[in-house]
Amino acid sequence: xxxxxxxxxxxxxxxxxxxxxxxxxxxxxxxxxxxxxxxxxxxxxxxxxxxxxxxxxxxxxxxxxxxxxxxxxxxxxxxxxxxxxxxxxxxxxxxxxxxxxxxxxxxxxxxxxxxxxxxxxxxxxxxxxxxxxxxxxxxxxxxxxxxxxxxxxxxxxxxxxxxxxxxxxxxxxxxxxxxxxxxxxxxxxxxxxxxxxxxxxxxxxxxxxxxxxxxxxxxxxxxxxxxxxxxxxxxxxxxxxxxxxxxxxxxxxxxxxxxxxxxxxxxxxxxxxxxxxxxxxxxxxxxxxxxxxxxxxxxxxxxxxxxxxxxxxxxxxxxxxxxxxxxxxxxxxxxxxxxxxxxxxxxxxxxxxxxxxxxxxxxxxxxxxxxxxxxxxx
Amino acid sequence: xxxxxxxxxxxxxxxxxxxxxxxxxxxxxxxxxxxxxxxxxxxxxxxxxxxxxxxxxxxxxxxxxxxxxxxxxxxxxxxxxxxxxxxxxxxxxxxxxxxxxxxxxxxxxxxxxxxxxxxxxxxxxxxxxxxxxxxxxxxxxxxxxxxxxxxxxxxxxxxxxxxxxxxxxxxxxxxxxxxxxxxxxxxxxxxxxxxxxxxxxxxxxxxxxxxxxxxxxxxxxxxxxxxxxxxxxxxxxxxxxxxxxxxxxxxxxxxxxxxxxxxxxxxxxxxxxxxxxxxxxxxxxxxxxxxxxxxxxxxxxxxxxxxxxxxxxxxxxxxxxxxxxxxxxxxxxxxxxxxxxxx
Numbered sequence: 001x002x003x004x005x006x007x008x009x010x011x012x013x014x015x016x017x018x019x020x021x022x023x024x025x026x027x028x029x030x031x032x033x034x035x036x037x038x039x040x041x042x043x044x045x046x047x048x049x050x051x052x053x054x055x056x057x058x059x060x061x062x063x064x065x066x067x068x069x070x071x072x073x074x075x076x077x078x079x080x081x082x083x084x085x086x087x088x089x090x091x092x093x094x095x096x097x098x099x100x101x102x103x104x105x106x107x108x109x110x111x112x113x114x115x116x117x118x119x120x121x122x123x124x125x126x127x128x129x130x131x132x133x134x135x136x137x138x139x140x141x142x143x144x145x146x147x148x149x150x151x152x153x154x155x156x157x158x159x160x161x162x163x164x165x166x167x168x169x170x171x172x173x174x175x176x177x178x179x180x181x182x183x184x185x186x187x188x189x190x191x192x193x194x195x196x197x198x199x200x201x202x203x204x205x206x207x208x209x210x211x212x213x214x215x216x217x218x219x220x221x222x223x224x225x226x227x228x229x230x231x232x233x234x235x236x237x238x239x240x241x242x243x244x245x246x247x248x249x250x251x252x253x254x255x256x257x258x259x260x261x262x263x264x265x266x267x268x269x270x271x272x273x274x275x276x277x278x279x280x281x282x283x284x285x286x287x288x289x290x291x292x293x294x295x296x297x298x299x300x301x302x303x304x305x306x307x308x309x310x311x312x313x314x315x316x317x318x319x320x321x322x323x324x325x326x327x328x329x330x331x332x333x334x335x336x337x338x339x340x341x342x343x344x345x346x347x348x349x350x351x352x353x354x355x356x357x358x359x360x361x362x363x364x365x366x367x368x369x370x371x372x373x374x375x376x377x378x
Numbered sequence: 379x380x381x382x383x384x385x386x387x388x389x390x391x392x393x394x395x396x397x398x399x400x401x402x403x404x405x406x407x408x409x410x411x412x413x414x415x416x417x418x419x420x421x422x423x424x425x426x427x428x429x430x431x432x433x434x435x436x437x438x439x440x441x442x443x444x445x446x447x448x449x450x451x452x453x454x455x456x457x458x459x460x461x462x463x464x465x466x467x468x469x470x471x472x473x474x475x476x477x478x479x480x481x482x483x484x485x486x487x488x489x490x491x492x493x494x495x496x497x498x499x500x501x502x503x504x505x506x507x508x509x510x511x512x513x514x515x516x517x518x519x520x521x522x523x524x525x526x527x528x529x530x531x532x533x534x535x536x537x538x539x540x541x542x543x544x545x546x547x548x549x550x551x552x553x554x555x556x557x558x559x560x561x562x563x564x565x566x567x568x569x570x571x572x573x574x575x576x577x578x579x580x581x582x583x584x585x586x587x588x589x590x591x592x593x594x595x596x597x598x599x600x601x602x603x604x605x606x607x608x609x610x611x612x613x614x615x616x617x618x619x620x621x622x623x624x625x626x627x628x629x630x631x632x633x634x635x636x637x638x639x640x641x642x643x644x645x646x647x648x649x650x651x652x653x654x655x656x657x658x659x660x661x662x663x664x665x666x667x668x669x670x671x672x673x674x675x676x677x678x679x680x681x682x683x684x685x686x687x688x689x690x691x692x693x694x695x696x697x698x699x700x701x702x703x704x705x706x707x708x709x710x711x712x713x714x715x716x717x718x719x720x721x
Contacts, residue, residue, distance in 0.1 A: 093455050094715075148432040234645045256699070261438070271585060271639050272639070276638045276639065278584075278585040280581060281580060281581055281584055289546075292546065305689075309685075310687075311604055311608065311685060311686050311687065311690050312687075312688075312689055312690065313600045313604065313689060313690045314689055314691070315392060315394055315395055315396060315399070315689050315691075316392070319548075320544060320548050321545045322399075324600065324601075324604055324605075326603075326604035326607075326608040328608055328611075328685040329610050330612075331609035331610075331611070331612045332609075333605045333608060333609075335584065337577075337580055337584075339547065339548040339576050339577050339580070340546065340548065340577060341546050341547070343577070345577055345580055345581075346582070347580060347584040347585060348585075349585075349604075349605045349639075350605045350606065350609060350635075350639050351605075351609045376577070376580075378418060378575075378578050378581060
């Protein structure tokens with residue numbers, strides 16, 4: 001076995017040993033903060049998840065459908081995922097722990113692993129814990145400002161370069177009357193944060209994920225050395241190979257506080273949980289005239305019609321939009337209205353949980369465009 | 379409310395649902411206009427309800443010493459009130475309009491039920507909110523009716539037209555078509571015409587799905603299915619044999635829940651109750667037609683809840699087709715029996 005592979009295996013195994021024997025979150029976090037830079041392809045991988053109830057319960061409730069999940073200890077919560085080999089994929093196994101975040105009701109599901117364990121073992125489970133848990137959505141401008149926060153925290157000897165971006169872009173020749181077609185493309189760059197994000201704004205592109213590199217200035221030269229590498233995915237996924245403390249206190253802290261604020265806003269909106277005293281609606285507002293053309297209202301209608309795991313009733317789609325959407329995984333429902341050029345109004349119904357709101361908003365952001373979520377403002 | 383198939387199919391039903399929602403929003407646009415100041419703040423003394431049971435006097439020309447329920451009753455100051463009736467659409471046959479006029483005449487009385495100590499108010503206006511397309515026509519008909527019958531309104535009466543203006547922002551435009559209304563500022567505002575932003579109506583009253591008139595059954599079915607059953611089904615295990623979540627409901631419980639969520643509970647003796655049990659029953663019977671429910675006993679039903687991915691209104695519209703098939707079969711059977719009996 002090559003040296004690098006052996007050391008990766010050792011790291012993964014030592015994480016498992018620490019997690020299994022840890023008597024607190026702090027013990028695991030202190031281990032993570034002291035780990036050296038990981039060998040290639042091995043990362044600290046985290047899912048930032050909003051959950052109102054105990055995540056352990058949510059995971060245990062799902063274990064009958066996921067026989068490959070085994071809870072190793074409950075405090076701190078540590079569980080193992082072991083999937084056997086099949087005809088189409090290799091066997092994967094690994095250990096995860098749930099670490100608290102800087103925000104109430106938001107946790108970091110954390111592991112040290114290769115990407116195949118993450119993709120085959122972890123992602124399917126996280127998808128299944130909805131509605132008890134919901135990965136938070138990172139908006140493009142939130143990612144931008146949190147990356148600036150990392151640069152600011154590290155100081156002038158460091159800089160961040162964007163190594164690659166996965167873009168979602170509207171195909172220019174897609175016909176207006178038909179559903180717009182999006183291309184996904186991964187582009188490699190070596191540009192500062194500002195350049196990448198300004199280009200994206202100019203070209204109306206949005207990222208689904210990006211990789212960043214932290215570089216340190218070499219003394220007495222103009223050259224920079226790579227000291228850490230990380231990746232962010234808009235659907236709550238973060239990974240990096242070193243600088244645990246620095247990235248937790250800047251990148252994660254900033255992203256989680258955005259998500260925390262949004263969840264606070266979206267909480268307690270259902271009419272029933274408010275003792276039948278309806279709340280003010282939620283709005284998604286855009287800085288541009290998102291609905292100035294009727295084609296955009298229609299496109300929005302199609303996006304809502306394609307909202308997965310939901311029942312829809314479309315009352316009106318031209319020139320304004322009005323539909324009801326029921327999330328049948330969660331039991332929540334919403335009325336959605338588009339009555340002006342720059343705003344979507346979402347009216348909470350009998351039950352409208354924060355996680356169902358987040359899932360709906362993530363769908364709108366991913367497929368129509370990212371706006372600002374607020375309480376309706378006249 | 380009819381459950382026979384519509385000529386234009388589901389599209390006609392959707393238009394009628396839209397008319398229903400528009401009527402609620404038109405009423406609320408008038409409520410916003412009368413109960414808020416120029417900065418949008420609610421007047422401290424303002425009271426209103428969507429529907430209110432009022433008592434008529436012995437002198438009432440149409441319905442003496444009886445209870446009436448206008449679509450909205452508004453009281454802005456201790457001595458100033460409005461009784462509002464709203465009509466988004468009217469029957470094509472003008473002969474049927476007489477009953478609407480008589481309904482307005484019922485309000486031309488010293489009504490009891492206001493928010494005052496003795497529940498009386500010295501001064502109220504009667505307002506008919508009507509969609510702009512029928513405003514002039516109805517106004518002309520009303521003039522002829524009053525002339526023909528040598529009648530007039532004792533209270534201030536006005537026809538206020540409303541129109542949904544679909545510009546870059548969607549508004550309700552309100553303007554007096556005929557008559558007079560209490561309140562100098564309001565009179566002038568309505569003479570010129572006033573736009574009320576529909577988003578602002580939603581912000582304050584978007585949760586109000588029902589008023590004191592029955593909507594199309596598909597609408598009630600949709601609300602029950604998506605907002606009530608969708609939440610309830612999570613308490614039950616999916617039945618693999620039935621391919622559905624199976625649970626029982628009580629008609630009265632569902633009705634009361636809908637009233638609390640989106641209508642009026644009738645907690646106060648002046649408040650009407652809506653949606654009414656009969657509307658909910660019609661909706662649940664729609665589910666029975668579609669094989670999504672079955673009647674058990676004593677107003678309880680067994681529901682077979684399924685997660686539908688396609689447009690649910692279209693799915694629920696099919697209950698009318700089933701209904702009419704059953705009706706045709708019953709008619710045929712009856713005719714057959716009658717023929718046999720005659721023979």
